[in-house]
Structures are given as structure tokens and as C-alpha cells.
Amino acid sequence: MDVQNVKQRFGIIGNSTLLNRAIDVAMQVASTDLTVLITGESGSGKEVFPQIIHHLSPRKHGNYIAVNCGAIPEGTIDSELFGHEKGSFTGAHEARKGYFEVANGGTIFLDEVAELPLSTQVRLLRVLESGEFMKVGSSKMIKTDVRVVAATNVNVPEAIEKGKFRQDLYYRLNSVPIYIPPLRERKEDIHLLFRKFSADFAEKYRMPPLRLSESAVQMLENYRWPGNVRQLKNITEQISIIEQDKQIDAESLHQYLPDTNQRVLPVLYDKNQEEHFSERDLLYKVLFDMRSDINDLKQAVIQILDNDKVSMEKSRAILVKSADQEHLNLMHHNQDNFEHEVKIMHHRDDEDKSEEFHPTEVIEESLSLQDKEKEMIRKALEKHHGKRKDAADELGISERTLYRKIKEYKIR
Ligand SMILES: Nc1ncnc2c1ncn2[C@@H]1O[C@H](COP(=O)(O)OP(=O)(O)O)[C@@H](O)[C@H]1O
Ligand SMILES: [Mg+2]
Known part of the structure; x- marks a missing residue:
């Protein structure tokens, strides 16, 4: 199998030297049991690498377990990873196997490994060095044969400096380093990725794919992409x-490329405003504007929603992505705040169990907004002499929604 085969099999798009090199290292190291540390900014595409390593290794028939270390509360992480004995802490009614036991003979992917508490880092180092561990509340050594692949978007040497990460663990994890370069360092892949994503979304939403003008391609390639491939994918969907x-x-592409410096900073640095508002006030203002933007969006989405499954999926995507986008606008750093789930995979790929979309959950207006709405409904009903159908049309909502709101607001 060569690099191109691996890309095809794992759905990796791109042909930059840096990406090819990373894939090549993953392939070379797969057949060994060496620990691999994957580093790179958030959204750069780290997650597929441990899968490549597992599936090309002699362990491919064993379990593959992916753990998002940043998503597990400190209090339970030892027990999740290493298991616990019955009664070892309040609420431990049953003994439980940890991931290191379940993954025996397979591979564990420790995502966001730099988030592990120091005490857990000690346990991890021990199991990496000796292949042995103890369950929480037990003094019996258990042997396990697990291959560890870890990933982080944190600058680990810096974390060591700050006393947040153990140096000995770093050396042990970093036996084979794989660095995934940020998208802005693989400019030649950007348009390729855009075309792939736009073809995928065209299929998903049953519409023709997007085409970019030459200047739009330029703009796409020169953008900084702080959220890397994930951001490119989100924007393509939007x-x-x-x-x-x-x-x-x-021109139209420009609207989708947030530039943190332009949008947020000038407000903060405005001299006149400085006299009246503290920086915190201004931040509140940005947050408030963002919230009302999102509320507007929610309103728009609710209007679009009407039974049609496709339009429902689309609305959901807009909603989720726009929240994502706002988040990117606001944050200067590249934290993975939108991925908090732990994924456990036994021989299967990530299933997307997207929850049902409940339009009603989305409505969370402030009281004053509610008052306005009430007033508008009253006016519309008055104007149409109580005819609900006409009032609903005027308001751009369904009759059912109007009916619900009349009841909710107890309008005459
Ligand atoms: N080279 C690539 N080809 C296709 N999709 C990619 C590529 N790199 C990243 N992606 C997609 O971008 C998103 C973010 O990638 P992910 O691996 O989750 O990033 P992270 O480095 O934060 O773990 C995912 O949906 C992933 O499938
Ligand atoms: Mg990730």
C-alpha cells in the first residue's frame, strides 16, 4: 500500500509534501508498537492518523478506543482509563473495566492528551513503561498489551515549562512524533479540499456544487484559516x-471569512469609547451582539422549518455552523471547544448519531423580545380582524405556530 492508497481509503484530501510526509511516517510506524504523538493545530486533521496506524498494524483486529481526555471530568478519568473496584469510591456500585483493559490487544487513541491531570499522567507513564496498571481502589497489578497513540494541539514543551505536563511522559509519548501542518502551510491543498467538500455538500443537499471565481480562489488560499480544515469545511457548508x-x-466569499482583528479589535481600541466603557463592558457588548445575531438566526430558521426533512437538516447546519463561526470570530486561539464528546469505537467508524432537531428548544428570547412578539401578534390579529391564517401569513409564521403562541401568551 502506498501513500495514495491510504489517502483514498481514509478519505484524506491533499497532496502537499508536508501532508504526504506525515502519512508516510504513520504508515512506516504502524507495524511497530511504538507510541506516537500527533501534534498540530485544532482542525488540522489529526484524528484520522491514529486510525491509519491502527488499521495498518497487526492489531487491526483488536479494539480501537478513542478517548477525548479533555472531555472527561478529572474526578472520573482514572476510573475511565484504568477501571475501578466495587466500592472504591462513593457511587462505585459495580467493578468496572477501564479502557486500558478493554483495549488489550488493540490501540488506544488519547486525544487532547495534554488535558490529563498530573496524577493521571503518572499512571499513564507507568502503563507505558511496564504494560501494567492497577484499577482504582485495587492493589492488584493487571497486565495489558495496548498500543498508545496520543494527540494534542497544545505546545507541550510550553506546558512542561508551566508545570502542567510531565517531561518524562512527554519523552515516552513522543517516541515517534507526527506533525500535521496548519492549512495555511499547505496552500496547494486548500482549493482541492474546497472542491471535495462542496461536492459532498452538493450531494447531501441535492444542489449543484459551488464554483469559485479566480479571485475567490486567491482569497481562499491567502486566508489564515485559524480553524484549519474544520473551518474550511464549515464555511463550505454555509x-x-x-x-x-x-x-x-x-466579494461574496469575503463575507464568510471572519477576520478577528478587523471585527473585534477596533471596537476595543476605540479611544472615545475607552472613556466610557471598560474592556469588560465592551466584551459584554460583543457577546450581546453575538447573542442577538444568533437569536435573529434562530427566528429565521424557525420560519424555514416546515416538515421538509432537507430544509430541516439545512437549518440545523446553519444554526450549528453559525454558532461555530461566531465562536471563531471571538476566540483568538484555536481550542477545540466544539468537540467535547468521548468516542469509543470498536471496529467501526464514527457514527453520527445527530440528535433530533427540536425547533422549540431553540427559542429563548429575552423578556423584552417576547413582549415585542406579543405586541406584533396582537397587531396582526387586529389588522386581519382575528383571522388567524392571514395574521400568520403577515407574520411569516405557520398557523400552527401562531396558535401555539396565542395560547402561550394568553392573547385574548
Ligand atoms: N486532509 C483532509 N481531507 C479531508 N478531510 C479532512 C482533512 N483534514 C481534516 N479533515 C476534516 O476536517 C475536520 C477536522 O479534522 P480533525 O481530524 O477532527 O481535526 P483535529 O486536528 O482538530 O483533530 C474533520 O471533519 C476531518 O474529516
Ligand atoms: Mg481532534
């Missing part, structure tokens, strides 16, 4: 859904 004209020029 454009696919929102733009009716599938020929995208630089």
Missing part, C-alpha cells in the same frame, strides 16, 4: 446552503 448563485466571487 456557502453551499446560503448562496443561491453557485458561482462564488471574492
Whole structure:
């Protein structure tokens, strides 16, 4: 199997030297039991690497367990990883196997490994060195044969410096380092990825794929991509859904590329405002604006929603992605705040168990907004002499929604 086969099998797009090199290292190291540490910014595409390593290794028939270390509360992480004995702490009614026991003969992927508490780091180092561990509340050594692949978007030497990560563990994990370069260092892959994602979304939403003008391609390639491939994918989805004209020029593309410096900083540095507002006030203002933007969006989405499954999926995507986008706008760093789930995979790929979308959960207006709405409904009903159908049309909501709101607000 060569690098191109691996890309095809694992759905990796891109042909930059740096990406190819990373894949090549993963392939070379797969057949060994060496520990691998994957580093790279958030959204750069780290997650597929432990899968490549597992599936090309002699352990491929064993379990593959992916643990998001940043998502497990400190209090339970030792027990999740190493298991516990019955009665070892309040609430431990049954003994439980930890991931290191379950993954015996297979591979564990420790995602966001730098988030592990120091005490857990000690336990991890021990199991890496001796292949032995003890369950929480037990003094019996258990042997396990697990291959560990870890990933982080944290600068580990810096974390060591700050006393947040153990140096000995770092050396042990870093037997084979794989660095995934940020998207801005693989410019030649950007348009390729865009085309792939836009083809995928075109299929998903049953519409023609996007096409970029030459200047739009330039813009795409010169953008900083703080959220890397994940951000590119999100933005491609947004454009696919929102733009009716599938020929995208630089001007329309520009609206989708947030520039933190332009949007947030000038407000903060405005001299006149400084006298009246503290930085915290200004931050609150940004947050408040963001919230009302999202509320507007929610309103729009609710209007779009009407039984149609496709339009429902789209609305959900807009909602999720726009929240994502706002988040990116606001944050200067690249933390993975949108991935808090722990994924456990036994021989299967990530299933997307996307929850049902409940339009009603989305409505969370402030009281004053509610008052406004109430007033608007009253006016519309008055104007149409109590005819609900006409009032609903005027308000741009369904009759059912209007009916619900009349009841909710106890309008005459
Ligand atoms: N080279 C690539 N080809 C196709 N999709 C990619 C590529 N790199 C990243 N992705 C996609 O981008 C998203 C973020 O990647 P992920 O591996 O989760 O990033 P992270 O480095 O934060 O773990 C995922 O949906 C992933 O499938
Ligand atoms: Mg990740």
C-alpha cells in the first residue's frame, strides 16, 4: 500500500509534501508498537492518523478506543482509563473495566492528551513503561498489551515549562512524533479540499456544487484559516446552503471569512469609547451582539422549518455552523471547544448519531423580545380582524405556530 492508497481509503484530501510526509511516517510506524504523538493545530486533521496506524498494524483486529481526555471530568478519568473496584469510591456500585483493559490487544487513541491531570499522567507513564496498571481502589497489578497513540494541539514543551505536563511522559509519548501542518502551510491543498467538500455538500443537499471565481480562489488560499480544515469545511457548508448563485466571487466569499482583528479589535481600541466603557463592558457588548445575531438566526430558521426533512437538516447546519463561526470570530486561539464528546469505537467508524432537531428548544428570547412578539401578534390579529391564517401569513409564521403562541401568551 502506498501513500495514495491510504489517502483514498481514509478519505484524506491533499497532496502537499508536508501532508504526504506525515502519512508516510504513520504508515512506516504502524507495524511497530511504538507510541506516537500527533501534534498540530485544532482542525488540522489529526484524528484520522491514529486510525491509519491502527488499521495498518497487526492489531487491526483488536479494539480501537478513542478517548477525548479533555472531555472527561478529572474526578472520573482514572476510573475511565484504568477501571475501578466495587466500592472504591462513593457511587462505585459495580467493578468496572477501564479502557486500558478493554483495549488489550488493540490501540488506544488519547486525544487532547495534554488535558490529563498530573496524577493521571503518572499512571499513564507507568502503563507505558511496564504494560501494567492497577484499577482504582485495587492493589492488584493487571497486565495489558495496548498500543498508545496520543494527540494534542497544545505546545507541550510550553506546558512542561508551566508545570502542567510531565517531561518524562512527554519523552515516552513522543517516541515517534507526527506533525500535521496548519492549512495555511499547505496552500496547494486548500482549493482541492474546497472542491471535495462542496461536492459532498452538493450531494447531501441535492444542489449543484459551488464554483469559485479566480479571485475567490486567491482569497481562499491567502486566508489564515485559524480553524484549519474544520473551518474550511464549515464555511463550505454555509456557502453551499446560503448562496443561491453557485458561482462564488471574492466579494461574496469575503463575507464568510471572519477576520478577528478587523471585527473585534477596533471596537476595543476605540479611544472615545475607552472613556466610557471598560474592556469588560465592551466584551459584554460583543457577546450581546453575538447573542442577538444568533437569536435573529434562530427566528429565521424557525420560519424555514416546515416538515421538509432537507430544509430541516439545512437549518440545523446553519444554526450549528453559525454558532461555530461566531465562536471563531471571538476566540483568538484555536481550542477545540466544539468537540467535547468521548468516542469509543470498536471496529467501526464514527457514527453520527445527530440528535433530533427540536425547533422549540431553540427559542429563548429575552423578556423584552417576547413582549415585542406579543405586541406584533396582537397587531396582526387586529389588522386581519382575528383571522388567524392571514395574521400568520403577515407574520411569516405557520398557523400552527401562531396558535401555539396565542395560547402561550394568553392573547385574548
Ligand atoms: N486532509 C483532509 N481531507 C479531508 N478531510 C479532512 C482533512 N483534514 C481534516 N479533515 C476534516 O476536517 C475536520 C477536522 O479534522 P480533525 O481530524 O477532527 O481535526 P483535529 O486536528 O482538530 O483533530 C474533520 O471533519 C476531518 O474529516
Ligand atoms: Mg481532534
